[in-house]
């Protein structure tokens with residue numbers, strides 16, 4: 001409980017029971033220091049309300065740092081729709097989404113929502129019926145659409161920068177890379193890396209993905225073997241907490257850069273990685289392509305995919321600065337990234 005209270009540094013926390021669905025809708029606004037608090041809406045089944053609130057608090061804080069490091073004029077927020085039973089469909093789903101929309105609207109623009117685990121672009125269209133503070137609608141509506149291609153593009157930039165530091169070149173010809181998780185981001189990333197001449201080892205818990213591996217000409221293996229393979233770089237693109245102290249002890253690759261959120265089981269794992277001489281691209285820097293793309297939607301000129309791609313490629317520069325600061329200050333890339341985020345947050349306060 002003490003740990004839980006320690007993270008309560010947020011500007012606002014709104015918990016409302018939906019009048020249509022009875023489902024609890026939670027929005028945490030961690031910071032608006034740099035702009036409106038943007039973060040996705042997670043629709044998930046929670047056994048108790050504290051876990052739902054904790055998720056919103058934890059994830060909104062992470063969004064503040066992610067957007068600050070990317071230099072975006074955005075703060076950090078997160079929405080959670082707390083499901084008790086199964087995932088609602090039809091009329092029930094619509095009711096839940098409209099209840100969440102009312103919660104967003106009550107914050108008058110201090111929070112802006114988007115897709116996340118459990119919600120889709122179509123859900124955002126329903127939410128948009130009751131609030132204007134929503135992003136990630138379809139491209140047909142002049143919005144930025146699916147963020148995954150942009151996330152993959154940003155991770156590719158992070159992979160190149162990481163390889164440059166470790167091997168002295170951004171060329172992927174002759175490099176071997178292991179991609180864990182061939183989902184929306186991982187598969188796209190795998191295609192981009194293959195095009196650049198890398199040899200891939202891939203894994204997914206979903207056997208249906210094996211056909212994708214074949215099409216890519218990649219070697220299919222188990223997730224554990226992919227993680228510990230003797231490759232040049234590991235790209236975690238599945239779920240979080242994949243790197244704990246034990247896993248890091250088994251890694252053979254000298255570099256890690258991927259899309260998965262919260263890759264480190266604990267922040268101290270960054271030190272273990274460093275001690276083993278493994279260069280880790282902080283996840284919230286490498287996977288910011290999706291949010292950078294959404295931020296373009298909020299610019300006065302409106303959304304433009306080529307401007308978005310340019311901005312996303314800027315992840316290479318940001319990550320390069322972080323690696324420089326880490327090497328120069330004998331600190332981990334995680335500490336360097338957090339320091340950059342804090343400086344950017346302070347700039348806006350100043």
Ligand code: NAI
Pocket residue numbers: 147148149151180181182183184185186203204205206209223237238239240259260261287288290
């Ligand atoms: P997704 O759900 O489309 O893909 C995840 C893939 O990982 C699935 O194919 C799943 O079967 C596989 N998987 C799950 N557990 C696994 C395991 N233990 N070992 C190997 N494979 C496993 O998700 P998406 O959108 O591709 O996201 C991937 C990661 O990137 C997530 O951690 C997500 O939070 C993060 N991320 C995604 C963004 C986006 O734009 N989609 C933006 C920023 C972060």
